[in-house]
Amino acid sequence: MTLLDSARGLRIPSPRPPRRGVFISFEGGDGAGKSTQMQMLQEHLVTERSVAEELILTTREPGGTSLGESIRDLLLHGEHVDPRAEALLYAADRAHHIATVVRPHLARGGLVLGDRYLDSSIAYQGAGRALDPDEIGSLSLWAADGLLPHRTILLDAPTQTLHERRPSQRDRLEEAGAEFHEAVRTEFLELAAADPERFAVIDGTLPREEVHAQVLAAVGEVLALFDPSFEPVPPTRHRDEQ
Numbered sequence: 001m002t003l004l005d006s007a008r009g010l011r012i013p014s015p016r017p018p019r020r021g022v023f024i025s026f027e028g029g030d031g032a033g034k035s036t037q038m039q040m041l042q043e044h045l046v047t048e049r050s051v052a053e054e055l056i057l058t059t060r061e062p063g064g065t066s067l068g069e070s071i072r073d074l075l076l077h078g079e080h081v082d083p084r085a086e087a088l089l090y091a092a093d094r095a096h097h098i099a100t101v102v103r104p105h106l107a108r109g110g111l112v113l114g115d116r117y118l119d120s121s122i123a124y125q126g127a128g129r130a131l132d133p134d135e136i137g138s139l140s141l142w143a144a145d146g147l148l149p150h151r152t153i154l155l156d157a158p159t160q161t162l163h164e165r166r167p168s169q170r171d172r173l174e175e176a177g178a179e180f181h182e183a184v185r186t187e188f189l190e191l192a193a194a195d196p197e198r199f200a201v202i203d204g205t206l207p208r209e210e211v212h213a214q215v216l217a218a219v220g221e222v223l224a225l226f227d228p229s230f231e232p233v234p235p236t237r238h239r240d241e242q
């Protein structure tokens with residue numbers, strides 16, 4: 001078999017939401033309010049909807065595992081990283097995070113709230129770093145073995161607004177110029193337009209309570225898939241925790 005034959009034989013898993021549990025991801029530019037909105041949703045579910053705290057996993061990429069936190073540090077606070085190496089590091093973080101944290105929680109029937117997922121790679125590495133967004137999408141799907149969220153909340157805001165919101169101490173990605181962040185925003189919006197069933201686009205410049213109300217409306221349907229009366233099964237140990 002030649003190298004060309006091997007390349008043709010690459011199998012990218014087809015994208016699909018999990019069979020059990022519910023997976024919601026939050027996306028948007030830096031400073032769009034993802035972490036705040038995720039936390040508000042989590043609090044709402046626990047206090048207003050009586051969902052058991054242990055059924056809700058809030059997590060983030062990069063990070064979310066101890067390996068991921070090390071990768072995060074290299075990516076955000078290290079030296080220059082070649083764009084392809086950067087794409088592979090985000091994919092490596094995702095592969096480990098999905099396999100060891102996200103999938104086991106979903107398999108127990110839990111709810112996963114993710115601060116960034118594969119759309120960030122397509123927007124930042126694909127469009128921002130001018131790699132091919134389709135290739136980055138395939139790489140991410142391969143890394144995550146095809147896992148797609150049931151719903152993705154895209155918090156959208158103009159690049160200049162986000163720039164003004166960001167603290168003066170910026171990480172490596174946040175430091176990239178206005179053109180980079182504009183390309184990221186455009187790609188996010190294109191991804192959302194191409195898949196309106198998965199995405200809900202919310203104006204991130206609105207007051208946070210208003211954004212929260214829109215988030216609740218956007219996740220209502222998928223939360224109905226989730227049975228709050230479900231008794232959590234005790235967590236299974238993973239190979240890398242033993």
Ligand code: TYD
Nearest residue numbers: 030061062090116117120121124125173174
């Ligand atoms: P984030 O955790 O949102 O930053 P903050 O520390 O401000 O909360 O994301 C970290 C950075 O990583 C952000 O600039 C976006 C970038 N990123 C990518 O470039 N590709 C990816 O696949 C992911 C998940 C994040």
